[in-house]
Amino acid sequence: MRKIAVLVGSLRKESFSRKVAKNVMDLFPSEFETEIIPIGELALYNQDLDDGNKPPESWRNFRNKVKESEAVLFVTPEYNRSVPGVLKNAMDVGSRPMKDSVWKGKPAAVISNSPKNLSGFGANHHLRQSLVFLDMPVVQQPEVYLANVATLLDEDGKINKEDTIQFLQSFVDTFVKLINQNNG
Ligand code: FNR
Numbered sequence: 001m002r003k004i005a006v007l008v009g010s011l012r013k014e015s016f017s018r019k020v021a022k023n024v025m026d027l028f029p030s031e032f033e034t035e036i037i038p039i040g041e042l043a044l045y046n047q048d049l050d051d052g053n054k055p056p057e058s059w060r061n062f063r064n065k066v067k068e069s070e071a072v073l074f075v076t077p078e079y080n081r082s083v084p085g086v087l088k089n090a091m092d093v094g095s096r097p098m099k100d101s102v103w104k105g106k107p108a109a110v111i112s113n114s115p116k117n118l119s120g121f122g123a124n125h126h127l128r129q130s131l132v133f134l135d136m137p138v139v140q141q142p143e144v145y146l147a148n149v150a151t152l153l154d155e156d157g158k159i160n161k162e163d164t165i166q167f168l169q170s171f172v173d174t175f176v177k178l179i180n181q182n183n184g
Pocket residue numbers: 009010011012014015016017018076077078079080081082113114115116118119120
């Protein structure tokens with residue numbers, strides 16, 4: 001199985017971002033296994049622990065999980081016009097020790113969303129700024145900004161708008177092409 005790591009930038013039980021992520025995970029071809037990698041239990045990044053070669057178990061498990069994956073899908077809300085701290089912490093944990101960054105060269109794709117009109121543009125692009133430095137080829141088009149996200153989801157958390165599903169399918173298809181090119 002070809003693994004795709006999915007990182008969700010919210011720990012909220014009823015997170016719209018997680019619901020969107022689950023819908024998008026269903027759109028990958030069957031040869032891919034998608035998995036949400038938990039980030040809520042990651043100890044806050046502290047460089048001393050890497051410098052002393054004593055990374056916490058939560059970091060080691062997370063780093064291994066991402067390393068096993070071919071690519072990474074990010075689905076995030078925006079907090080204070082930027083990336084939620086919990087997701088930034090996960091990015092930082094995965095990026096060190098620098099010579100062993102789990103992100104390097106892995107294809108990535110970004111979805112941002114919001115319950116109102118903004119759609120998480122600030123988070124989306126602050127995340128992309130980090131992905132440039134982390135040397136991850138990112139799906140450029142289509143960009144995915146989901147505004148008024150609650151209106152896209154039914155009571156079971158399923159996306160209920162056919163044009164949104166088709167749009168997200170085209171995004172996943174582009175991501176799969178990028179992943180395949182990267183391995184070619
Ligand atoms: C928010 N929210 C928010 N929304 C937005 O569109 N732009 C923003 O800058 C912020 N800032 C912000 C900061 C903090 C600390 C919180 C808790 C919330 C609202 C946010 O979009 C809303 O709570 C979403 O429902 C969060 O995403 P999940 O948990 O539904 O995935």
